[in-house]
Amino acid sequence: MxxxxxxxxxxxxxxxxxxxxxxxxxxxxxxxxxxxxxxxxxxxxxxxxxxxxxxxxxxxxxxxxxxxxxxxxxxxVCEPAPPEFRGQWRERARVLLAEAFVKGIPPEEILAECTALLNSFQPANAHSDLSGGAST
Amino acid sequence: MxxxxxxxxxxxxxxxxxxxxxxxxxxxxxxxxxxxxxxxxxxxxxxxxxxxxxxxxxxxxxxxxxxxxxxxxxxxVCEPAPPEFRGQWRERARVLLAEAFVKGIPPEEILAECTALLNSFQPANAHSDLSGGAST
Amino acid sequence: MxxxxxxxxxxxxxxxxxxxxxxxxxxxxxxxxxxxxxxxxxxxxxxxxxxxxxxxxxxxxxxxxxxxxxxxxxxxVCEPAPPEFRGQWRERARVLLAEAFVKGIPPEEILAECTALLNSFQPANAHSDLSGGAST
Amino acid sequence: MxxxxxxxxxxxxxxxxxxxxxxxxxxxxxxxxxxxxxxxxxxxxxxxxxxxxxxxxxxxxxxxxxxxxxxxxxxxVCEPAPPEFRGQWRERARVLLAEAFVKGIPPEEILAECTALLNSFQPANAHSDLSGGAST
DNA sequence: GTGGTCTAGACCACA
DNA sequence: GTGGTCTAGACCACT
Missing domain, CATH: 1.10.10.10 (Winged helix-like DNA-binding domain superfamily/Winged helix DNA-binding domain)
Incomplete structure (x- = not known):
C-alpha cells in the first residue's frame, strides 16, 4: 500500500x-x-x-x-452505506461521465473503462467478471 | 438550459x-x-x-x-480531448467507482447506474457528431 | 450570546x-x-x-x-434528527439521570429540574408550560 | 451485574x-x-x-x-452529594436537554423519556433507603 | 473578509 | 506508543 x-x-x-x-x-x-x-x-x-x-x-x-x-x-471497518449515499453518488457520477462523453469518448469506451476498473477491484475474491471479453 | x-x-x-x-x-x-x-x-x-x-x-x-x-x-466548441485527459479521467473514475464498491454496492449495479446515466446523454443515441457540428 | x-x-x-x-x-x-x-x-x-x-x-x-x-x-439551520439520534440520546440521558438519582436527589426533584430547564427554552414561542406549578 | x-x-x-x-x-x-x-x-x-x-x-x-x-x-457507599453537585449537574442536564430540544423533539416527549428512565430506577419505588442500608 | 489548508510543535489522555 | 487537544502562524480559495 x-x-x-x-x-x-x-x-x-x-x-x-x-x-x-x-x-x-x-x-x-x-x-x-x-x-x-x-x-x-x-x-x-x-x-x-x-x-x-x-x-x-x-x-x-x-x-x-x-x-x-x-x-x-x-x-x-466498512459500515453499510447510508440511504442518501446512492443519490449523491449518482450526481457525482453523472458529472464525471458527462465530462468523458462531451470530450468525445464513445459511451462504449466509457463503459469499458468502468468495467475494467471495477474488475480490478477485490481481485482475491473475484466477485464476478463483468466484461464479456474472452479469457484463456 | x-x-x-x-x-x-x-x-x-x-x-x-x-x-x-x-x-x-x-x-x-x-x-x-x-x-x-x-x-x-x-x-x-x-x-x-x-x-x-x-x-x-x-x-x-x-x-x-x-x-x-x-x-x-x-x-x-468541444475540442478533442488532450492526450493526458484519458489517464486523469480514469484516476478520478477509479476513486468514484471505488467509493461505491467499498460501500457494498454490487459491481453490476454500479455498472447499471453508469449505463443508465450514459443512456440519458444526447437523446436518441445521436452521439455521432460531437465535433464539427458547428460552422459553415 | x-x-x-x-x-x-x-x-x-x-x-x-x-x-x-x-x-x-x-x-x-x-x-x-x-x-x-x-x-x-x-x-x-x-x-x-x-x-x-x-x-x-x-x-x-x-x-x-x-x-x-x-x-x-x-x-x-437545524436539520431534523437522524433516526439513530433518539436511542443514543436516551443512553446518555440514562447515565445523567442515574447520577442524580444515586446521589439521593428524589425523582420528583430531578423531573422538576428537567421541567424547569425545558421551560427555559425557546421563551418567545412559549411551546407550553410543562410544570404543574401555579402561576398568578 | x-x-x-x-x-x-x-x-x-x-x-x-x-x-x-x-x-x-x-x-x-x-x-x-x-x-x-x-x-x-x-x-x-x-x-x-x-x-x-x-x-x-x-x-x-x-x-x-x-x-x-x-x-x-x-x-x-453513596455519600450525600456535595453542595456544588446540584449546580454542575444542572449545567450538564441543560446541554443534554437542549440537544434533544433543538433536534425537534417536543418537550413533552423529552420529559416522558426522562420519566420512563427514572421509573426504571430502583424497582418498586423503594428509593427511600439510599443510605444506611448496609450493616451487620 | 470569509472559511480552508498546511505546517510546526507542545502537552495531555488513553490503554 | 497511540490518538487528541491546543496554540501559532503562513498561505490559499471563494465570493
Whole structure:
C-alpha cells in the first residue's frame, strides 16, 4: 500500500490520502479488520504534517470506512452505506461521465473503462467478471 | 438550459455552474456552436457575483469546451480531448467507482447506474457528431 | 450570546463552545437563519486559537445544526434528527439521570429540574408550560 | 451485574465502566454495602488493562459512590452529594436537554423519556433507603 | 473578509 | 506508543 502525493495539485493533500486509501480498500490491498499505519508515522513517511493525515483519517471515519481507536490506532471497518449515499453518488457520477462523453469518448469506451476498473477491484475474491471479453 | 445552484453546498458555486453546463452539453441541451449567455446576465439571473460565473467559464475554456470571444461572447466548441485527459479521467473514475464498491454496492449495479446515466446523454443515441457540428 | 470558557476544565474547549452554542439555540438566543460570529473573531474574543473554534463549528455542522458558508460564514439551520439520534440520546440521558438519582436527589426533584430547564427554552414561542406549578 | 463494553466506542473504556456501575446503582443491581469485584478480576473478565478499571474505580471514589479499602476491596457507599453537585449537574442536564430540544423533539416527549428512565430506577419505588442500608 | 489548508510543535489522555 | 487537544502562524480559495 503506497501513496503517491502531489503537493502542487489543486486537490488537498488530505483528500489525496483519503482517495488513495479508498482505492486501496477497493482493490483489496486493505480489508476490514486491517490496521492503518499510525497517523504520525504515515505523516513522517510522506513528509506531511500529522494534522493532514489526521484530517484524512477523520474523513474516512465520518464515511464509516475506518474506526479510530486510542490503543489500536485506525482499523478498517466498512459500515453499510447510508440511504442518501446512492443519490449523491449518482450526481457525482453523472458529472464525471458527462465530462468523458462531451470530450468525445464513445459511451462504449466509457463503459469499458468502468468495467475494467471495477474488475480490478477485490481481485482475491473475484466477485464476478463483468466484461464479456474472452479469457484463456 | 436551467441552472440549479445550491449556495449552501460545499461545492463551490463556480464548480456547480461548470458542472451543470457540462451536464447540459452531455444531454444535448447545449450543442457545439451554441452561444452561452453573457457572463453578467447569467450572474444577474442567479444572484451570484459575475466573477463567479467568469471563473466557471474560464474553467470550461481551459477544458476546451467553450471559446470566449470579446464580441460573440462564449460559444460551445468541444475540442478533442488532450492526450493526458484519458489517464486523469480514469484516476478520478477509479476513486468514484471505488467509493461505491467499498460501500457494498454490487459491481453490476454500479455498472447499471453508469449505463443508465450514459443512456440519458444526447437523446436518441445521436452521439455521432460531437465535433464539427458547428460552422459553415 | 456570551460564552464562558473554563480553560482548566477537563471538557475540551471546543466542546464547551459547542455546548454553549447548543444551549443558545435552545433558549432562542440563536434561531435558524441567524449568523454565528466569524471563526477568527470568536477566537480572538475568547483568546483561543481559531482552530479550536473551527472544530466546534465543524462539530455543529456534522450535527446538522449550522451550515458553513464561504461568504456568509456560519448560519444556523437545524436539520431534523437522524433516526439513530433518539436511542443514543436516551443512553446518555440514562447515565445523567442515574447520577442524580444515586446521589439521593428524589425523582420528583430531578423531573422538576428537567421541567424547569425545558421551560427555559425557546421563551418567545412559549411551546407550553410543562410544570404543574401555579402561576398568578 | 454485567458490563457491556464497546472497545471501539469514542467513550473511554474507564468511562463506560464507571457509567454502567452508576446505572447499576440506580437500578438497584448494586446497593450500598455491596462489594464490587476486585480490580484485577474485573479487568481479567473483560480483557482490559487493570489500570483502566482502576481509573473507573477512582472516578467513583472521587464521586463518593464507592470506598476503597486495601483489604475489603471496593464497597458501595453513596455519600450525600456535595453542595456544588446540584449546580454542575444542572449545567450538564441543560446541554443534554437542549440537544434533544433543538433536534425537534417536543418537550413533552423529552420529559416522558426522562420519566420512563427514572421509573426504571430502583424497582418498586423503594428509593427511600439510599443510605444506611448496609450493616451487620 | 470569509472559511480552508498546511505546517510546526507542545502537552495531555488513553490503554 | 497511540490518538487528541491546543496554540501559532503562513498561505490559499471563494465570493
Amino acid at each position: 503506497l501513496l503517491y502525493l502531489q503537493p502542487d495539485s489543486d486537490v488537498p493533500l488530505y483528500q489525496q490520502i483519503r482517495d488513495q486509501i479508498v482505492a486501496g480498500l477497493a482493490t483489496g490491498q486493505l480489508s476490514p479488520g486491517d490496521p492503518l499505519p499510525p497517523i504520525r508515522q504515515l505523516a513522517a513517511d510522506f513528509g506531511v504534517h500529522f494534522h493532514t493525515v489526521n484530517k484524512a483519517y477523520d474523513l474516512l471515519r465520518q464515511e464509516g470506512l475506518i474506526r479510530l481507536h486510542r490503543r489500536t490506532g485506525a482499523v478498517v | 436551467l441552472l440549479y445552484l445550491q449556495p449552501d453546498s460545499d461545492v463551490p458555486l463556480y464548480q456547480q455552474i461548470r458542472d451543470q453546463i457540462v451536464a447540459g452539453l452531455a444531454t444535448g441541451q447545449l450543442s457545439p456552436g451554441d452561444p452561452l449567455p453573457p457572463i453578467r446576465q447569467l450572474a444577474a439571473d442567479f444572484g451570484v457575483h459575475f466573477h463567479t460565473v467568469n471563473k466557471a467559464y474560464d474553467l470550461l475554456r481551459q477544458e476546451g469546451l467553450i471559446r470566449l470571444h470579446r464580441r460573440t461572447g462564449a460559444v460551445v | 456570551l460564552l464562558y470558557l473554563q480553560p482548566d476544565s477537563d471538557v475540551p474547549l471546543y466542546q464547551q463552545i459547542r455546548d454553549q452554542i447548543v444551549a443558545g439555540l435552545a433558549t432562542g438566543q440563536l434561531s435558524p437563519g441567524d449568523p454565528l460570529p466569524p471563526i477568527r473573531q470568536l477566537a480572538a474574543d475568547f483568546g483561543v486559537h481559531f482552530h479550536t473554534v473551527n472544530k466546534a463549528y465543524d462539530l455543529l455542522r456534522q450535527e446538522g445544526l449550522i451550515r458553513l458558508h464561504r461568504r456568509t460564514g456560519a448560519v444556523v | 454485567l458490563l457491556y463494553l464497546q472497545p471501539d466506542s469514542d467513550v473511554p473504556l474507564y468511562q463506560q465502566i464507571r457509567d454502567q456501575i452508576v446505572a447499576g446503582l440506580a437500578t438497584g443491581q448494586l446497593s450500598p454495602g455491596d462489594p464490587l469485584p476486585p480490580i484485577r478480576q474485573l479487568a481479567a473478565d473483560f480483557g482490559v488493562h487493570f489500570h483502566t478499571v482502576n481509573k473507573a474505580y477512582d472516578l467513583l471514589r472521587q464521586e463518593g459512590l464507592i470506598r476503597l479499602h486495601r483489604r475489603t476491596g471496593a464497597v458501595v
